[in-house]
Amino acid sequence: MVMERNCGAGTDGNKLRALRHLLIQLLLQVLLRPGEFSNATSELVICCKKAFTSSDILNSSGEDELDGDALPELMDVLVDTLLSLLPQSSTPMRSAIEQVFKYFCSDVTNDGLLRMLRIIRKDLKPSRHRDEDNEDNDVEDDDDLLGIEEDEDVDEAETGETADSDEQTDDSEAVVGAEEASKEPDADEDEDSEDSDGGMDDEAMFRMDTYLAQIFKEKKNQAGSETAQSQLIIFKLRILSLLEIYLHENRGKSQVLTVYSNLARAFVNPNSTEGSEQLGQRIWGILQKKIFKEKKLLSVEAEQLSTLESLLEKNLKLASKPFKRKKSASTLSKKKLAALLNRQKMIVSLAQTSTYWILKIIDSGNFSDAEMQRVFDILQAAIVGYFDSKKSQIKSGFLKEIFRRNPRMGHHLCGFILEKCGSAKSDFRQVDALDMMIELLRSVVPLSSKDNSSRDASKKIMKSHLQSLSNLIEALVTRMPTKQARRAEVRKFCGKVFEIISALDLTKSFLKRLGTDAHTACESQLGEVFLKLKMLE
Structure with missing residues (x-):
């Protein structure tokens, strides 16, 4: 009580009261189950003394007060202790654990955070012969578990992939890569290279594996009890509750990127959530509500780009990844097949939403065009795959939304996209992209502004794209689709383009760029829409 009065009503007071409440819960458990919680209680008492040491309480001269190096070590011990209590904790104890975590989570180290995330990513049904040290890297191919597989006939040119190394990348790898972003600057090279262990040292791995093993050991010989797998699911759900608290208390910090990449990887990897729809939905909900819809954006620095x-x-690769159904999938029940297809849709949705979120963060960084060149190249590669590969599953609506949300991307890539659309190998993709092209042109040359300088700027931009536009329209009208609905899409697009051209007084320049055959085809296929444009010449 003396310690609590000394801490006052501020942050330290809240921390101490939360620890005291948890200690009370532990003491009650020690009375009921002697020995089971003794070690955790002792460690928690030590953490409490080290965190709130004072000469009045400990009868010391103050030499034991925490220095800068002691706090991370203390927080790692505290996180380990809280995690060790979660598997078998009662409802009141879980509430007390969450309160303690809430007041201390701003001090949680990267190692402590990765320790929690590693449990979320842990397979519910690991292979018997899998090497424990390589567990995180040897994730079974998601395609096999989904009952679908990637089309083996797709070559590198068709898929529009941008790197040879991507050929071996499975779905779970599509959301990996941010763990290293928030590592401390003075971390040594060995820690940086420990991808499979998330930066955990041997002692930390031993601690985590010890209390995971305890779950299996305690449930193994209990007749009629819950299985070890169900206990691990419960353990993961409880850690997710702590991660929700962490995200709420650390909004806008770089560690959010680490949480995102690990949760997304766990969601995409079916081994991490197998047999528990609740676990998958919980991860999905945290990603959507606590990360993607969070109003406070990450403050991105150049080194994080x-x-x-x-x-x-x-994520763009994941959104475009081609799938085909395996023969074995035909033996599945309708319910299971529907669940697998729904999961595939959710993975694509995750990839698309992640793309919007990542681009929003990048855009908030106000980087120069030179710094953004790699981003432009990545988007350009995705567009090449869309137009050139029949196997690409990227939807034009997805690309349209990217340009609607990020006009800067449209400005930079407009000329390239017009050329690709005009020379597209697939007539279907060419027409399918027209709605996206309208959105792109609207963002590049907005006509709503009454300001003369803005209008002149729009006119200059549009004039630079006139030749590409004329080539595209010529390609469309000379190869008019046979289906009525698609013919209507072509007419709609041409009408919108003609409106923009006439509004900017570029009719004469545009018509000069159309060849004789294109003129004839426009008159034949577009009729009155084209004749009205010619009358404005």
């Missing part, structure tokens, strides 16, 4: 670029590239 490469991490964001990597995540952007992999």
Whole structure:
């Protein structure tokens, strides 16, 4: 009580009261189950003394007060202690644990955070013969578990992939890469290279594996009890509650990127959530509500741009990844097949939402065009895949939304996209992209402004794209689709383009760029829409 009065009503007071409440819960458990909680209680008492040491309480001269190096060590012990209590904790104790975590989570180290995330990513049904040290890297291919597989006939040119190394990347890798972003600057090279262990040292790994093993050991010989797998699911759900608290208390910090990449990887990897729809939905909910919809954006620095670029590239690849159903999938029940297809849709949705979120963060950084060149190249590669590969699953609506949300991307890539659309190998993709092209042109040359300088700037931009536009329209009208609905899309697009051209007084320049055959085709296929444009010449 003396310690609590000394701490007052501020942050330290809240921390101490939360620890005291948890200690009370532990003491009650020690009375009921002697020995089971003794070690955790002792460690918590030590943490409490080290965190709130004072000469009045400990009868010391103050030499034991925490220095800068002691706090991280203390926080790692505290996180380990809280995690060790979670698997078998009662409802009141879980509430007390969450309160303690809430007041201390701003001091949680990167190692402590990664320790929690590693449990979320842990397979519910690991292979019997899997090497424990390589567990995180040897994730079974998601395609096999989904009952679908990647089309083996797709070559590198068709898929529009941008790097040879991507050929071996499975779905779970599409959201990996941010763990290293928030590591402390003075971390040594060995820690930086420990991808499979999330930067955990041997002692930390031993601690985590010890209390995970305890779950299996305690439940193994209990007849009629819950299985070890169900206990691990419960353990993961309880850690997710702590991560929700962490995200709320650390909004806008770089560690959010670490949480995102690990949760997304856990969601995409079916081994992490197998047999528990609740666990998958919980991860999905945290990603959507606590990360993507969070109003406070991450404050991105130049050194984090490469991490964001990597995540952007992999999410775009995941959104475009081609699938085909395996023969074995035909033996599945309708319910299971529907669940698998729904999961595939959710993975694509995650990749798309992640792309919007990552681009929003990048845009908030106010980087120069030179710094953004890699981002432009990644988007350009995705567009090449869309137009050139029949196997690409990227939707034009997805690309349209990217340009609607990020006009800067549209400005930079407009000329390239017009050329690709005009020379597209697939007539279907060419027409399918027209709605996206309208959105792109609207963002590049907005006509709503009454300001003369803005109008002149729009006119200059549009004039630079007139030749590409005329080539595109010529390609459309000379290869008019046979289906009525698609013919209507072509007419709609041409009408919108003609409106923009006439509004900017570029009719004469545009018509000069159309060849004789294109004129004839426009008159034949577009009729009155084109004749009205000619009358304005």
